[in-house]
Amino acid sequence: MEYITLNNGVKMPMAGIGVFMMSPAEAEAAVESALKSGVRLIDTANGYMNESGTGRGIKKSGVAREEIFLVTKLWPTVYEKETAVEETLARLGTDYIDLLFLHQPTANWREGYKNIEKAVRAGKVKAIGLSNFPDELLREAIDTAEIKPQIVQVEAHPYYPQTELKKILAETGMGLMAWYPLGHGDKNLIQEPIFTKLAQKYGKSNAQIILRWHIQSGNVVFPGSKNPAHIRDNFDIFDFALTEDEMAEIAKVDKGVRYYTATPEMIAAYAKMELQPDL
Ligand SMILES: NC(=O)c1ccc[n+]([C@@H]2O[C@H](COP(=O)([O-])OP(=O)(O)OC[C@H]3O[C@@H](n4cnc5c(N)ncnc54)[C@H](OP(=O)(O)O)[C@@H]3O)[C@@H](O)[C@H]2O)c1
Numbered sequence: 001m002e003y004i005t006l007n008n009g010v011k012m013p014m015a016g017i018g019v020f021m022m023s024p025a026e027a028e029a030a031v032e033s034a035l036k037s038g039v040r041l042i043d044t045a046n047g048y049m050n051e052s053g054t055g056r057g058i059k060k061s062g063v064a065r066e067e068i069f070l071v072t073k074l075w076p077t078v079y080e081k082e083t084a085v086e087e088t089l090a091r092l093g094t095d096y097i098d099l100l101f102l103h104q105p106t107a108n109w110r111e112g113y114k115n116i117e118k119a120v121r122a123g124k125v126k127a128i129g130l131s132n133f134p135d136e137l138l139r140e141a142i143d144t145a146e147i148k149p150q151i152v153q154v155e156a157h158p159y160y161p162q163t164e165l166k167k168i169l170a171e172t173g174m175g176l177m178a179w180y181p182l183g184h185g186d187k188n189l190i191q192e193p194i195f196t197k198l199a200q201k202y203g204k205s206n207a208q209i210i211l212r213w214h215i216q217s218g219n220v221v222f223p224g225s226k227n228p229a230h231i232r233d234n235f236d237i238f239d240f241a242l243t244e245d246e247m248a249e250i251a252k253v254d255k256g257v258r259y260y261t262a263t264p265e266m267i268a269a270y271a272k273m274e275l276q277p278d279l
Pocket of ligand 1: 021043044103131184185186207208222225230234
């Protein structure tokens with residue numbers, strides 16, 4: 001495993017698993033299987049409505065809590081709720097979160113940020129993240145925060161490597177967690193000829209080449225998978241390295257295209273979207 005050290009000194013594994021679009025039972029099984037395969041970074045969210053299942057998967061794995069880097073996200077409808085962090089901890093069945101995000105730049109996110117800062121001071125949260133924040137709001141959050149953020153979580157993959165955002169992150173020593181690291185499973189991306197060529201050279205799969213590109217670009221990855229073989233493969237990317245020329249060749253597949261762009265209307269709707277109970 002390779003690690004990044006966040007700008008507050010917290011050490012974070014660079015590869016793990018995300019449980020977006022999984023039922024609580026699916027998340028429970030995926031988390032248990034991932035932890036048993038050696039994965040130590042888990043990414044969930046209030047909005048995925050599977051934090052309870054994630055917590056059960058952690059317990060069932062038998063892996064000690066302090067060995068796990070647990071990431072979750074507050075949903076906009078709870079940003080102003082004083083008990084938001086406590087309720088999140090209760091669902092996860094833990095007494096601290098390694099990294100807590102604001103999931104969307106909407107509703108009263110400024111108050112939500114203060115809520116997370118309070119939880120950091122109380123030792124319940126170790127690091128702060130901002131997910132899906134456009135550059136201007138990211139800059140505002142950085143400038144106004146009493147406790148500066150450590151990392152962003154945004155869509156990133158070889159078709160959209162986030163070159164502009166990375167300049168802001170470099171100024172502040174912030175990291176990047178790449179969501180849709182495999183383009184949400186898009187075969188066009190995964191089967192780009194350059195990945196097939198490098199997969200043959202290194203005896204790896206195309207997906208592993210893409211994930212290795214992320215690691216060498218400094219991105220933390222947490223691909224979603226319900227397939228135990230994929231979960232194991234996605235973690236087996238630390239025994240080879242792409243050359244500088246190969247990284248440069250991969251840079252040429254940048255299309256400047258995202259799979260998902262939230263319109264202002266969608267972002268406004270997130271502010272009102274109530275979550276179902278997470279069982
Ligand atoms: N912050 C945000 O707003 C936000 C938004 C979206 C997602 N996310 C996070 O990002 C994580 C990853 O996103 P994602 O799961 O949608 O997209 P992804 O990781 O890019 O792609 C997942 C897809 O790739 C397939 N796959 C996984 N490993 C593979 C492998 N080794 N070979 C071939 N195919 C493979 C999976 O199918 P199989 O099940 O068959 O393996 C699945 O269809 C989510 O779980 C979530 O935690 C965050």
